[in-house]
Amino acid sequence: MxxxxxxxxxxxxxxxxxxxxxxxxxxxxxxxxxVALFLLWEIAPRIGLVDQAFFPKFSxxxxxxxxxxxxxxxxxxxxxxxxxxxxxFALALLxxxxxxxxxxxxxxxxxxxxxxxxxxxxxxxxxxxPVFMLLLGIGETSKVAIVLFACTWPVLxxxxxxxxxxxxxxxxxxxxxNISSYQLFLxxxxxxSVPTIFTGIRMAGTGAILVLIAAEMVGAKEGLGYLxxxxxxxxxxxxxxxxxxxxxxxxxxxxxxxSMLERKFSKWKQPVNS
Amino acid sequence: xTGTEKIRFERVTKTFTVRDTKxxxxxxxxxxxxxxSFTVKEGEFLTLxxxxxxGKSTLLDLLxxxxxxxxxxxxIDGEKITGPGLDRGIVFQQYALFPWKTARGNIEFGxxxxxxxxxxxxxxxxxxxxxxGLSHFADRYPHELSGGMKQRVAIAxxxxxxxxxxxxxxxFAALDAQTRESLQSELLRIWEKTKKTIIFITHGIDEAVYxxxxxxxxxxxxxxxxxxxxxxxxxxxEDADIRSHSDFVKARHEVWSxxxxxxxxxxxx
Numbered sequence: 001m002x003x004x005x006x007x008x009x010x011x012x013x014x015x016x017x018x019x020x021x022x023x024x025x026x027x028x029x030x031x032x033x034x035v036a037l038f039l040l041w042e043i044a045p046r047i048g049l050v051d052q053a054f055f056p057k058f059s060x061x062x063x064x065x066x067x068x069x070x071x072x073x074x075x076x077x078x079x080x081x082x083x084x085x086x087x088x089f090a091l092a093l094l095x096x097x098x099x100x101x102x103x104x105x106x107x108x109x110x111x112x113x114x115x116x117x118x119x120x121x122x123x124x125x126x127x128x129x130p131v132f133m134l135l136l137g138i139g140e141t142s143k144v145a146i147v148l149f150a151c152t153w154p155v156l157x158x159x160x161x162x163x164x165x166x167x168x169x170x171x172x173x174x175x176x177x178n179i180s181s182y183q184l185f186l187x188x189x190x191x192x193s194v195p196t197i198f199t200g201i202r203m204a205g206t207g208a209i210l211v212l213i214a215a216e217m218v219g220a221k222e223g224l225g226y227l228x229x230x231x232x233x234x235x236x237x238x239x240x241x242x243x244x245x246x247x248x249x250x251x252x253x254x255x256x257x258x259s260m261l262e263r264k265f266s267k268w269k270q271p272v273n274s
Numbered sequence: 275x276t277g278t279e280k281i282r283f284e285r286v287t288k289t290f291t292v293r294d295t296k297x298x299x300x301x302x303x304x305x306x307x308x309x310x311s312f313t314v315k316e317g318e319f320l321t322l323x324x325x326x327x328x329g330k331s332t333l334l335d336l337l338x339x340x341x342x343x344x345x346x347x348x349x350i351d352g353e354k355i356t357g358p359g360l361d362r363g364i365v366f367q368q369y370a371l372f373p374w375k376t377a378r379g380n381i382e383f384g385x386x387x388x389x390x391x392x393x394x395x396x397x398x399x400x401x402x403x404x405x406x407g408l409s410h411f412a413d414r415y416p417h418e419l420s421g422g423m424k425q426r427v428a429i430a431x432x433x434x435x436x437x438x439x440x441x442x443x444x445x446f447a448a449l450d451a452q453t454r455e456s457l458q459s460e461l462l463r464i465w466e467k468t469k470k471t472i473i474f475i476t477h478g479i480d481e482a483v484y485x486x487x488x489x490x491x492x493x494x495x496x497x498x499x500x501x502x503x504x505x506x507x508x509x510x511x512e513d514a515d516i517r518s519h520s521d522f523v524k525a526r527h528e529v530w531s532x533x534x535x536x537x538x539x540x541x542x543x
Contacts, residue, residue: 173370176338177435178358179387187383191374268374268415 056238065242074246080222082250084140085208088147092204096152097197100159104193105185110160121157125150125211129218138219143212150211151204158200162193195269198262205254213247224250279352280439280471281314281337286346288332305496306332309346312490312499314439314473319465321474321486323529329497330475334443337473338364350439360388363432367444369424371416377403377427378412384435402430405464422453429461433468442474446481458484462511479533480517483526484510491532501532 041058044050068074103109125146132149136142166189174188216225224247231240288307294300307329314320324330335341336348339358348355350362363384371380381399390398403409406426416424425445432440446454458481465472476482482489483505491500505525510516 169366169368169370170372172340173364173366174372174383174387175340176358176362176364177384177387178360183387187386188372191372194374266374268417 054237056241060238061241061245064236064238065245068239068242074227074242077222077224077227077243078246078250080220081212081216081224084143084216084223085147085212085254088144088212089151089204089208091144091148092151092155093201095148096155096200097159100156100197101163101190101193103156104160104163105189110164117153117157117160121153125207126214129215132215133219143215143220143223146215147208147212150207154203154207155197155200158203159193159197162196162200163189165196166192195262195266198258198265202255202258202262205258206251209247209251209254278316279313280316280318280350281473282349283310283312284346284349286310286336286343286348288329288336288341289344307336307497310497310499311346312502314471316438317469317471319462319472319474319485319487320490321476321482321488322490322492323476323479323482323533324492324497325477325494325533327497328492328494330477330492331443332497334364334441334475337439337441338362360384360435361437362439362441363435363437365425365428365432365440365442365445367447369416369421369428371424371427371431373416376413376415377408377419377423377430380416380427381431381434384431388435398434399430402434405433405467406430406460420453421449422457425449425457426460429464433464433470437470439471439473442472444476445474447477454481459511461485466511479526479529483507483522483529484517489525489529491529503529503532 038058043057045052045055045057065074103113128149129146132142132146136145170188170192171184174184179187212223213225213228216223217229220226224243227243228240228247231237231243286307287305287309289303289305291301292304294302310333322330322333332341336343337355339355339362342356372383375383378396378399381402382395385395385398399412400409403412406429408423408426408430411419411423416427419427428445446457449457461472462485464470474482474485476485484507486505489503489505491503492498493500503525506521507516507519507525516522
């Protein structure tokens with residue numbers, strides 16, 4: 001009983017002293033370099049280090065960004081991009097996760113499909129963009145399709161790997177409790193695979209934006225990628241940078257969202273740095 | 275101790291096909307255990323001790339129904355083991371807890387598989403958490419527990435679905451000496467309370483003698499039963515330091531000698 005008591009006190013969280021101060025310090029540490037970067041962006045064009053015409057100062061980029069927000073122009077492009085990427089991404093998850101679970105679970109499926117998967121995973125999605133456009137036109141379908149294509153592989157391959165890498169001891173332990181294969185899959189394989197599958201999902205999230213923007217730059221009538229190339233052609237340089245900033249924000253947003261989901265689903269996992 | 279026979283090993287042999295290390299691509303037969311015969315009485319605490327390579331883990335897999343003997347048979351209550359079953363609970367050395375389930379969730383796992391209703395699952399989990407002294411840790415995940423606590427959860431999980439036999443595969447080997455000792459006496463306490471038949475595999479001589487009513491001494495290459503030693507200790511839990519008791523020392527020495535005969539033979543060459 002002695003040991004239990006001492007263990008108990010050991011796992012009790014320590015009361016955070018100087019909480020406000022330490023969190024302020026954290027915010028400072030995390031933002032200082034970013035602030036310096038924006039300052040540099042503001043100052044460099046002003047003092048003539050770079051040509052203002054090609055590299056406008058940060059404040060004018062923010063101003064044109066704000067103007068586009070107010071006019072609703074940016075929102076329209078933003079929505080076009082996000083609709084395409086989310087549709088392609090969601091479709092990829094719907095296809096790749098069940099398929100990956102199946103391939104990972106049945107050795108025969110894995111053997112049959114492995115060569116094909118190897119070929120496709122090593123084919124850069126953007127290399128196929130002309131094919132998609134030839135077959136599906138320059139409308140929404142080809143954009144969604146290429147996002148779908150790009151997102152499928154990381155999710156599929158991670159899901160297959162996840163199922164294959166479940167700790168055999170856990171399987172043995174569950175089997176010793178005489179559970180059916182169906183229950184084993186549902187109650188052991190699936191939950192054990194979640195963290196690895198999520199790694200694939202996050203990779204896909206990054207890929208979705210990347211591929212979409214490139215596709216929009218080549219052939220589209222709206223969307224953030226189109227906004228950037230269009231602004232460049234018309235020499236609206238601050239608008240171009242505003243578009244780039246928006247894409248960065250969008251990427252950040254998606255990644256943060258997925259990280260949050262990941263934490264929610266794998267809170268049982270030991271933090272890496274602990 | 276009624277003395278009824280619970281488990282019987284009848285000339286059990288298990289061979290595996292393994293890769294030949296010398297010739298590439300050639301497969302070879304490897305005998306892990308050979309002609310094992312012994313019986314376990316109902317409610318008995320039997321320990322198996324032997325050096326590595328004497329087929330301890332193979333033995334446990336066979337008992338758990340996770341693999342089948344190549345020759346011979348294993349009977350439990352007079353019936354041949356044909357697969358895993360909830361009449362046997364296994365406790366593994368590396369705990370084998372499901373990391374995505376809390377201590378309570380882990381204990382409920384076997385019950386869930388068995389189809390026990392939710393309310394009853396909950397009650398049983400509470401009961402067994404209390405039995406292993408972890409009532410306050412019900413909602414912790416395995417990574418938030420110490421090694422000793424994890425093993426307590428694993429023991430509680432195996433007990434929860436009320437098996438007749440508890441199979442333990444070096445359950446305390448990964449723990450520090452002090453935790454190991456406290457868990458050993460706790461296991462004895464649980465055994466007295468629950469009257470389970472326990473088969474406990476270990477490579478620790480002290481542990482085998484302290485826990486077992488009988489100690490099965492195994493020799494390696496391939497694993498066979500060398501002798502079964504009766505341990506005459508009566509009051510393991512009442513005696514404060516039973517390990518320095520003369521009966522304990524004598525029994526310990528006997529097992530030690532049996533295990534080391536092999537080595538001395540080797541030393542003379």
